Amino acid sequence: MSISRIEPMHLVFAALGGVLLLFIVAPLAGMFLSVGKAELSEAVTDREVTSSIWLTLGASMAATLIASFGAVPFAWILARKEFPFKKLVNGIVDLPIVIPHSAVGIALLGVLAPGTPVGSLGEKLGVTFIGGVAGIMAAMAFVSVPFLVNAARDGFAAVPVRLEQAALNLGASPLRVFLTVSMPMAWRSIISGLVLMWARGMSEFGAVLIIAYHPMITPVLIYERFGAFGLKYARPVTVLFVAVCLVFFIALRMIAGRRSHAEV
Amino acid sequence: MPKYEKITSAAMLEVDGLAKRLGAFSISGVSFTVDEGEYFVLLGASGTGKTVLLETLTGVIRSDSGRVILAGRDITRERMQRRRLGMVFQDQALFPHMSVRRNIAYGPASSGMKHSDIEKLVELLASETGIGHLLDRSPATLSGGEAQRAALARALAAGPECLLLDEPLSSLDSGARVEIRTLLKKLNRGGMTMLHITHDYEEAAALATKIGIMENGTVVQVDTPQRILTHPGSEFIARFVGIRNVYRGWLRRESDGTTVFESDAEAPFRLEALCEAGEGEATAVVRSEAVTLSAYRPDTSARNLFEGTVSEIVPARRGVEVTVDAGAAIVAIVTERSVESLGLERGSRVFASIKASAVKIIEG
Numbered sequence: 001m002s003i004s005r006i007e008p009m010h011l012v013f014a015a016l017g018g019v020l021l022l023f024i025v026a027p028l029a030g031m032f033l034s035v036g037k038a039e040l041s042e043a044v045t046d047r048e049v050t051s052s053i054w055l056t057l058g059a060s061m062a063a064t065l066i067a068s069f070g071a072v073p074f075a076w077i078l079a080r081k082e083f084p085f086k087k088l089v090n091g092i093v094d095l096p097i098v099i100p101h102s103a104v105g106i107a108l109l110g111v112l113a114p115g116t117p118v119g120s121l122g123e124k125l126g127v128t129f130i131g132g133v134a135g136i137m138a139a140m141a142f143v144s145v146p147f148l149v150n151a152a153r154d155g156f157a158a159v160p161v162r163l164e165q166a167a168l169n170l171g172a173s174p175l176r177v178f179l180t181v182s183m184p185m186a187w188r189s190i191i192s193g194l195v196l197m198w199a200r201g202m203s204e205f206g207a208v209l210i211i212a213y214h215p216m217i218t219p220v221l222i223y224e225r226f227g228a229f230g231l232k233y234a235r236p237v238t239v240l241f242v243a244v245c246l247v248f249f250i251a252l253r254m255i256a257g258r259r260s261h262a263e264v
Numbered sequence: 265m266p267k268y269e270k271i272t273s274a275a276m277l278e279v280d281g282l283a284k285r286l287g288a289f290s291i292s293g294v295s296f297t298v299d300e301g302e303y304f305v306l307l308g309a310s311g312t313g314k315t316v317l318l319e320t321l322t323g324v325i326r327s328d329s330g331r332v333i334l335a336g337r338d339i340t341r342e343r344m345q346r347r348r349l350g351m352v353f354q355d356q357a358l359f360p361h362m363s364v365r366r367n368i369a370y371g372p373a374s375s376g377m378k379h380s381d382i383e384k385l386v387e388l389l390a391s392e393t394g395i396g397h398l399l400d401r402s403p404a405t406l407s408g409g410e411a412q413r414a415a416l417a418r419a420l421a422a423g424p425e426c427l428l429l430d431e432p433l434s435s436l437d438s439g440a441r442v443e444i445r446t447l448l449k450k451l452n453r454g455g456m457t458m459l460h461i462t463h464d465y466e467e468a469a470a471l472a473t474k475i476g477i478m479e480n481g482t483v484v485q486v487d488t489p490q491r492i493l494t495h496p497g498s499e500f501i502a503r504f505v506g507i508r509n510v511y512r513g514w515l516r517r518e519s520d521g522t523t524v525f526e527s528d529a530e531a532p533f534r535l536e537a538l539c540e541a542g543e544g545e546a547t548a549v550v551r552s553e554a555v556t557l558s559a560y561r562p563d564t565s566a567r568n569l570f571e572g573t574v575s576e577i578v579p580a581r582r583g584v585e586v587t588v589d590a591g592a593a594i595v596a597i598v599t600e601r602s603v604e605s606l607g608l609e610r611g612s613r614v615f616a617s618i619k620a621s622a623v624k625i626i627e628g
Contacts (some may be wrong), residue, residue, distance in 0.1 A: 160357070162353060162355070162357045163357055163360075165324055165344070165357075166351065166353060166357040167359070167370065167374075168344040169344060169345070169347070169349070169350065169419075169422075170345075170350075170371035170374060170418065170419070170421075170422040171345050171348075171371050171374045171375050171422050172345055172370065172371075172374035173345060173374070176374055180370075185360070185361055
C-alpha cells in the first residue's frame with residue numbers, strides 16, 4: 001500500500017483534540033506556575049492543610065476498603081448470574097454518577113441524621129455521621145462506589161467461567177473458588193477499580209460539604225480559603241492537593257496500562 | 265447425611281433416563297452404564313447434545329429428570345464440588361495464574377489434605393503423567409500435549425471415581441495425540457474408569473472398550489467397538505462412523521523397512537502398512553471401499569492378500585457390504601454387479617486384497 005494523502009478530516013479532528021487537551025492542561029499548568037516555592041512550602045507546613053489532606057486520603061481509602069467488602073462480591077454476582085430486573089440493578093449501581101452531589105448530601109442527611117434509625121444506631125455505637133469522619137466516608141463511598149463495582153464486574157466477566165467450573169469440579173467450595181480463582185484472575189480490574197474509587201472519593205466536595213463541613217477535607221478547605229481569603233490563598237492548597245491526586249492518577253494509569261484487555 | 269442404597273454391581277457410572285431441555289439443545293432418555301475400569305467412549309456428531317450431557321453430569325446445569333449414579337451414590341442433585349467426577353476439558357482449563365504444581369495440588373488442597381501428603385501426591389502424578397520436569401512452569405509456557413498431561417494429573421489428584429474427558433485430543437497436534445492416547449490407555453489400565461466424549465471415530469476406535477453412539481440428544485446404541493463398527497445399528501451410525509475395518513494390535517518394523525501391523529485377534533492377522541509410525545501399540549483402520557474382492561488369487565500390487573469365507577452379504581445405502589472371515593473380519597463394499605459376477609454367497613471362498621497405502625494406522 002502506498003502512503004495515502006493526509007486526509008483533511010483527520011487534520012480537523014486532531015486540531016479539535018488539541019484544543020480539548022489544552023482546555024484540560026492549561027488551567028492546571030497555569031495554576032501550578034502561579035504558585036511560588038515560598039507559598040507552596042508554607043502550605044506544606046500548614047497543619048490545617050496537611051491534616052486535611054491526610055484526612056481526605058485516609059477517609060477515602062477507608063471508605064473504599066469498607067465498601068469493597070460488599071462491592072467486590074456483588075460485582076461477581078452481576079458478572080456471573082442472571083436474575084430478574086438485572087438491568088434495573090445495574091442502573092441503580094450507576095445512579096450515584098448521575099445524581100448532583102449536593103443532592104446526594106441532602107439524601108444522605110435524611111438517613112444519617114440523629115433521630116433516624118441509622119443515625120441512632122450510630123450514636124449508640126459511638127459513631128457520629130453528621131460532622132464526623134464516618135459521615136465523610138459515607139458521602140465519599142456513595143458517589144464513588146459505582147466505579148469499583150463496574151471495574152470489578154468487567155474484571156470478573158473476563159475470567160473464563162470454565163476455570164471456575166474446573167475449580168468446583170476439583171472439589172473446591174464456591175468461596176474457595178472465588179478467593180483462589182475469580183479474585184486473583186480479576187485482580188487488575190479490581191485494583192484499578194479500587195484506585196479509581198479512592199481517587200473519586202478524594203475529590204468529592206458537594207456531598208461531603210453538606211454532611212460534614214468539619215472535620216475539613218481538602219476540597220472543603222480549598223472552598224473555605226477561596227471564600228474567606230480569595231484566590232491567592234486558595235491556590236497553594238489546591239496545587240498541593242492536585243499534586244497528591246495526580247500521583248494516584250498516574251499510579252492508576254500504570255496499573256491499568258499493564259492490563260492486556262478491558263478498559264478502566 | 266442422606267443414606268444411599270449401595271448398588272452391588274461393577275457399574276461405576278450409571279446414567280438413567282437423563283433429560284434436559286436447554287434452548288435449542290436438549291437431551292432426553294439418555295441411559296448408559298460405564299463399568300468399573302472400563303474405557304467408555306460416547307461418540308456423537310456436533311449438535312447431538314454432548315455438551316448438555318456433559319454439563320448435566322458435572323452439575324453445571326441441572327437435569328429435568330433422570331438419575332446419575334456414581335459408585336453407588338446418587339449424584340443427580342449433588343453439588344458440583346462433591347461429585348467426584350473428574351473433568352478434563354478440551355482446552356485444559358488450567359489455572360493460568362498458578363504453576364503446574366499448584367494446579368495439580370488444587371484439588372487435594374481443597375479437600376484439606378496435609379501439605380506433605382499433597383507434595384508427595386503431586387510428585388507421584390507428575391511422574392506418572394510424564395511432567396515431573398514441568399512442575400514449576402506456568403501453564404502458558406506448556407505445549408498442548410504437556411498442558412493436557414497437566415490437566416490429567418490435576419483431575420486425578422482430586423481423587424475422582426471416574427474421569428470425564430471432553431474431546432481431550434481435538435486441540436492437539438498429531439504427535440501429541442499419540443502421546444496422550446497412550447497415556448489415557450495407561451491410566452485406564454491402571455484401573456481408572458473413563459468416560460470419553462468425542463466426535464472423532466478414530467479416538468473411539470483406538471481407545472474404547474465400549475462405545476455409545478449419541479444421536480439427536482439420546483444414546484442410540486451401546487456396544488463394543490468391533491460390533492459398533494462392523495454392525496452399526498442404523499444407517500446414521502454407519503455413515504457417521506464411516507469405517508468397518510478396525511483392528512487393535514501392534515506395529516512392528518521389519519528388517520527390510522516395511523511396517524507390519526499384527527492384530528491380537530484369535531487367528532493371526534497381519535497387515536502391511538505404508539506409514540512412518542514407530543513400533544508399538546496401534547489401531548489399524550481400513551475403509552471398506554478400499555477392499556477389493558476376487559474369486560481367484562489375483563496378480564496384484566496390493567501388499568495384503570487374504571483368503572477367506574464370505575460370512576455375510578448385506579445391502580448398503582450404496583452397493584453391497586460383504587464380510588469376509590479371514591482370521592479377522594474384513595468388510596468390503598462392492599457393487600451388486602460384482603456380487604453377481606463373482607457369484608458371491610455366504611460360504612463362498614474369496615480373496616480380499618488391501619493396498620498397504622490404504623491401511624491407516626492410529627498410534628497409541
